[in-house]
Amino acid sequence: MKKIKLFNVSKRFGDLWAVKEVTLSILPSRITGFIGPNGAGKTTLFHLITGNLKPDSGKIFLEEEDITGLSPWKIAQKGIGRLFQDVRIFKNLSVLENVIVSLQERKFENPFWAWTNPFYTRKIKNIYAEEAMHWLEFVGLENEKNKYAFELSFGQQKLLSFARLMAGKYDVLLLDEPTAGVYPEMIKKIENLLRKIIEEEKKTVAIIEHNMSVILNLADWVYFMNEGKIAFFGRSDHVLFAKEVREIYVGI
Amino acid sequence: MNYLLHILIMIGIYSIVAYSLNLTTGFCGLISLSNAVFYGIGAYVYTLTAIHLNFSFIPSLIASLIITGIIAFLIAIPALRFRGDMFVIVTLSFQMIIFTILYNWVSLTRGPYGIPAIPRPLINISFKEVGLKLSINSLFEYLILILLINLVFLSLLFILYNSPFGLALKSMREDEKVSESLGKSVFRYFLYAFVITGIFTSAAGALYASYVTYIDPTSFTIEESIFHICILLIGGSGNIKGPFAGVIFMIILPEILRFMGIPDTIAPNVRQIIYGFLLVILMFLRPRGLAGEYEIK
Amino acid sequence: MGALFQLFINGLINGIIYSLLAIGFGIVYRTTRIFHIAYAGFYTLSAYLFFTFFKVLKLPFFISLILSLFSISVSGYLIERFVYLPFYEKKSSSGVIFIASLGIYIIIVNLIALIFGNEIKIILEGVQPSYSFYGIMLTRIQIIQALIGFILILIFSIMAKKSKIIKALWAMGDEPELLISLGLPFYNLRKLAFIISSFFVFTSSLLTVIDIGTNPHVGLPALLTSVVAVIIGGIDRLSGWILGSFTIALIQSLVIWKFSANWAPLATFLILILILLLRPQGIIGTKKRIEEI
DSSP states (O other): OOOEEEEEEEEEETTEEEEEEEEEEEOTTSEEEEEOSTTSSHHHHHHHHHTSSOOSEEEEEETTEEOTTOOHHHHHHTTEEEEOSSOOOOTTSBHHHHHHHHHSOGGGSSHHHHHHSTTTHHHHHHHHHHHHHHHHHHHTOGGGTTSBGGGSOHHHHHHHHHHHHHHTTOSEEEEEOTTTTOOHHHHHHHHHHHHHHHHHHOOEEEEEOSOHHHHHHHOSEEEEEETTEEEEEEEHHHHTTOHHHIIIIIOO | OHHHHHHHHHHHHHHHHHHHHHIIIIITOOOOSOHHHHHHHHHHHHHHHHHHSOOOHHHHHHHHHHHHHHHHHHHHHHHTTOOHHHHHHHHHHHHHHHHHHHHHOHHHHOGGGOBOOOOOOEEEEEETTEEEEEEOOSHHHHHHHHHHHHHHHHHHHHHHHTSHHHHHHHHHHHOHHHHHHTTOOHHHHHHHHHHHHHHHHHHHHHHHHHHHSOBOGGGGSHHHHHHHHHHHHHHOOSSSHHHHHHHHHHHHHHHHHHHTTOOTTTHHHHHHHHHHHHHHHHHHHOTTTTTOSOOOO | OHHHHHHHHHHHHHHHHHHHHHHHHHHHHHHHOOOOTHHHHHHHHHHHHHHIIIIISOOOHHHHHHHHHHHHHHHHHHHIIIIIHHHHHTTOOHHHHHHHHHHHHHHHHHHHHHHHOSSOBOSSOSOOOEEEETTEEEEHHHHHHHHHHHHHHHHHHHHHHHOHHHHHHHHHHHOHHHHHHTTOOHHHHHHHHHHHHHHHHHHHHHHHHHHHOBOTTSHHHHHHHHHHHHHHHOTTOHHHHHHHHHHHHHHHHHHHHHSOGGGHHHHHHHHHHHHHHHOTTOTTOOOOSSOOO
16 A cells, blocks of 8 residues: 655656656556557656666655665565566466565575575475465466466466566556457456456556556556656546547547 | 596586586576686685695685685676676686686795695594594595585585575576566575585585695686586586586596597597587587576576 | 887787787677687687698698688688577577587587697797897787788778678677668678688787697687677777777786786786776777666
8 A cells, every 4th residue: 555656757868758757646546557659658667666777867756765766676675566568477487486486585585594494495385385376366377387487378477477466465566568469358357357456455556558448447547658758647537538648649 | 446436526526516506507597607716716725724724624624615705705796797698708707817816826826836745634523522533545435525525515505496595596597677576686696696606616626626635726727617517508407407417427428438448648639529519419409408497598 | 118118019019919809709799799709719720720731731831821711711601601500590599609609619629639639839930030120129920910910900990981791790780680671691791700700810810820839729818818809898899899909918018017927817807807897888889778677
């Protein structure tokens, strides 16, 4: 239940302003949508929030805490989870291991812990496996748990990356095109999953999406980005009527 | 019989090398060319503390582990800022630098003249009134010692392979950026892995020095580093069977050639040519090596 | 002061030889992104090919020169055609190609050692005449090295500026797919890169070994020198490679003057690490714009 606030955040690549003086907030227990043409700076914005890029100016807050310029792993530890645009699962690990990596506690991910508790590693693995199964069931992949991740279909890989994200127990989820490249039934499945996430888990969710029906179905608020700036902000059922959006995005 | 014991001892020494390097190469996905540095410093620290400070086996070994650990740490800090080709180049640079130092710091290492007459291991344990004094001289006793040390070091490594730490490393090998997005500091975990590799490899170096009783810098050249990485590239890495297959193959192959009647003068070259061909063919057909899990990127 | 000046001149001549080496390595690395370790094998092979024609078969000097240059160029073609190209078509990762190249290097060097033995082979016997200018001693070979090297570098620099083919090679390094869609002979350009590379490794190898002789293991240090030169100068540009070459040659001279030749590798590789840490794009390289995530 944490919110993210951005103040005047800018990022420049050479002469190109990828993100220019963006101020916005992402509110808890809501789904905030980000739409806009390709190259509008949506993914860059996510990179800036997660620390994969450092802003040239401006501040980013998680609740009251300034997280501007922290390294990605520190920001993740503070509770911001992230789903990448291209499904990036750990291909040569098993489906189960993909989820375990995400949920295992950091204090146990340490050589000294392993050496001082040599007989506990197996036990903890079982505990984690059970927990991981819960998340595989959550996305409906429980029957694939022993496969290598690369053996899954593309849609299943997307589901796996959801399971991995959920297992991390983040407060804030940033989803970069969760339904891109997925067949229609899977889109429905992912939509339901997202609804489940927001209703059962009460997360703060931001979502970049090109599929407008997904946005209209799910998002409460929508930011429309163009050329690195926020061109429009409003309730999702208003967004399609906004002049700016129609001109640039819908083309009429 | 002695011949067989010698082979087993060499397998013992190199299995420590292979399983240590496995952590860096098979789990982190890093091709390091500075491994002979750790092997060499382990050997030199063991030798120098044994000769000049009269340390017995275990204190010498511990000194090797500590000093190599510090050096591995100092190498890792800059090296781990790079990946791919550049990581190879930076570790290779450290290999060249440390070799130059070993070769030219004559007052410490005797440089190219080498250090002869390294004492055989003397195990000297005393606890209150109970004391144990063992001198290891015969090949057989040596083999037992190496087996015991393998038992300790390989168990420590296997625990890591199967621990949450091992799984976290594997996830970084697959995709660092995603691992970071899950809250794991790639740099810190790789640092642990690299330093552990260094420390454990130095134990193999110390064993080697005390076994052959003579060392000089030419045993710790870039060629030795290439040999170490070849064990893992040919055998495979990222699991337990890969390095084992590598060590067996790389140590036994020369002996097979000897049995085939290839004269000793050309045998080393023939062996190397076989390694070379094998590398090319494996990279083409099976980049994960004979029995490995990790496919190099 | 005289000794320092002498070392400075020697450093410049070494810089010329290193530049040839760096061009040979750089042209492959820059245009195909292959880390050509077998280049070290080619360095050794060049020396032994010439040795075979000139000393074993006792052919005249220039005939030997032409025959060995031809053979090494063919080898460059062959390694691309039968090793790197299949890997490229299989879309192998750069690490895989790196190791395969290492394998080729091991094969070449050990074949040579198997045939010729490990001892040093001298190509030109006897003491070479030397000349003195204003207190600077130069051997005849050093003068030849400087002249031939300088001319080749000059010609190649002009070609890199003018020739469309060389420009296409550079474009290949940036956007290989673009080249194919533009209808340029992509595969032939790759082969050309290896042939040019073989030409330069041949000249630098020969200019060195007629002076000091050769053994099967001379290739690896030469490769490392060229790698360091290319990286510290900046991978993107020819001028960077040449600058890198002179930088290490002069630093080595300085180390020889202050300490001894034995410590030269330490200085070379320390510089490399420092450059990589402080200025990873090289001395005159330009920074890549968008970081990969």
